[in-house]
Amino acid sequence: MSTPTKDATVTTTGDRDIHIERVFDAPLARVWAAYTRVEQLSQWWGRGNRLDIERWEFRKGGHWRFVEHSDGEQHGFEGRFREIVPEERIVQSFEWDGMPAHVAIDTATFVDLGDGRTKVITDSIFHTAEERDGMVQSGMEGGLNESYRALDRLLAS
């Protein structure tokens, strides 16, 4: 059985997709707020590292851009919102400065498990199989789990 501190389930589907599931020990509204209020998002998105929010326009067509500071390095990430359905779904583009214009589309779906817990399902699609495989091999899963554990701590606070 899942527990709130279990690692994310990361699977590849098709040749250009990544499917991620993670359960959080908090109600849907609380998890939604942690994903969508930038003062909360900035506390966990960067795995607990300092995160500069350079842009945050949480609306269809709006842009976001973060810079994570870790180990003396800076890593910029950015994207744009395609679709936002409150407490249900966020669709956005995602790219890392290190591979500019290699763009994934991420769909995050929020599911109320009915017992005070919330499952977040994230489906990513890349332009090519090589980009998908590169992301999987980049250590993404480790970083993701660090972020999710930081989110666990925020939700428990």
Next chain:
Amino acid sequence: MSTPTKDATVTTTGDRDIHIERVFDAPLARVWAAYTRVEQLSQWWGRGNRLDIERWEFRKGGHWRFVEHSDGEQHGFEGRFREIVPEERIVQSFEWDGMPAHVAIDTATFVDLGDGRTKVITDSIFHTAEERDGMVQSGMEGGLNESYRALDRLLAS
């Protein structure tokens, strides 16, 4: 045989791709300059309409953003440069504000035809077949040919 004022050849390849070829009656260096110097690009990219250059960072990782004014409307377009090989190739992302985070990757290849003319080949790849088909059905080909004819005029001036 091709002539400089012939319309572009637009073909679909695979289920997510568009392939475009167009010959211009000018040497490679002249065509390259028209694509890469923003004061020249702004004269043809918007089909002869007023084009506001909001951002132009012509380097790997740099962003661009244009707003075209036509028929009392404003249309924003933006993207980011993935790769630039002088007088050979430009790879960049492309999206229109009307469909945010629907991102195509465009590769423009510049070919010296050896007779004072230059062929520009543009290959676009979309995330889905639906996005590719939507672009083809949007009237893109007509707009593209208007832009290319504006470029013909610039090259002849």
